Amino acid sequence: MTVKYQMVASVLEHDILQGKFQADEKLPTEEELMRKFQVSRNTIRRALNILADQGYVYQVQGSGLFLREFSRPGCITIRKMQGLTKELAGHDMSSQIIDLSLIKANDELAKKMRCAPGDSLYFIKRLRFVNGEPLVLEEAYYNKKAVPYLNAEIAQTSIYRYITDDLKLKVGFADKLIYCDKLSKEDGDHLKLIEGDPALIIENTVFLNTGVVFNVSLEKYHYSSAKLLALTF
Amino acid sequence: MTVKYQMVASVLEHDILQGKFQADEKLPTEEELMRKFQVSRNTIRRALNILADQGYVYQVQGSGLFLREFSRPGCITIRKMQGLTKELAGHDMSSQIIDLSLIKANDELAKKMRCAPGDSLYFIKRLRFVNGEPLVLEEAYYNKKAVPYLNAEIAQTSIYRYITDDLKLKVGFADKLIYCDKLSKEDGDHLKLIEGDPALIIENTVFLNTGVVFNVSLEKYHYSSAKLLALTF
DNA sequence: AAGTGGTCTAGACCACCGT
């Protein structure tokens, strides 16, 4: 985070989230941003690309920089490489740990985690609530080689923050397999739904910047309370 | 497409799709690519960023450029700003037009399309099949100001290709609202499912590079045959 | 130590939008 373009991007993101710019009003030009931050044009453009990728702004040649409608009431905006905790900042969020244990990878898990059978993995099953209502049931595995320690306290707040800020790991990229299916009786109980109700399901495989898998998870979202908003470029 | 970085990216994409590189084997270095394409390092890096965004490759500092597993059997890979037709190239695809008409926007539609009530819109309802099985039921609106002409022949093949290649429009960005819900009796009939079965639903709002909405659509995917793979950075 | 990608700069020229 010490690099210039990330610094510029996070300052601008902060300003945007603070509502310092009006919707659809023109934002500062690249020229003005260069002067303000005392960096080269390329650095400004890199920062703006990040904000564009995250769905905050767009640029129009010959015209300027504009704010995008980057949120919708009642929807969870999913941005690149960012945990749910940050997305839902401002809401009343909590997590109930259903299981947390250290296990050995069997053949199937080893294949998913791209690790050797027998490797140690943390297994965490938790139910995440927003405003007291169950939003998502999550089963996650973390490779102990990448994440040497985890406990309930961390799992109850933000695992993502712990991994990036405390462990200083850099998340590289992720596969997200998105589909829907009918809930089992047991999963339905957790989400306060009944067997056969639909569920939005996301299977994540998350890689560090080195290309190593450190996390695999299965998320089952409550079908009527979860609407995910992806802002793509 | 005449610009250098897009040219480099599409040549490399073509090579990757042709299988010219082995999985997880190292690809050429930036140095080698600069020599091969006779362009500057920044241009190579821009091309590689595109391929990385599309999920094809990743780079590791100090190490090199690597191929990612960019597809999974039985899954539809969704990439930035690309129609289904290109994604499913190689499969047996067809579309059945259920409705195609020119209508006037009512207040609700005008709000969604960010246009004035009474503006002319093309409405298209079609069912898209893969290998003879229904995959997705789609209801789409196109602003006639942006897309002055549409017919069944175009709608039966690829609207996306028509818009970018023939009309020379540039797609800028899109909002995708993803959720699931129970199917109605009528929608279930189209997808060969029954009332109450789950459906993966995506509501798209697609903008031109000028920030103008040109398309809004509602896609209802068959829950057991559609698994969407998003490769995110 | 050598090789590789990551960051940053300064400057040039082009394409498009608005007046």
Place this chain on the structure above:
DNA sequence: CGGTGGTCTAGACCACTTC
């Protein structure tokens, strides 16, 4: 026309991996 973003270059230095 002036203002704005879009493309491209050449070069420098840093950070990390690999041997």
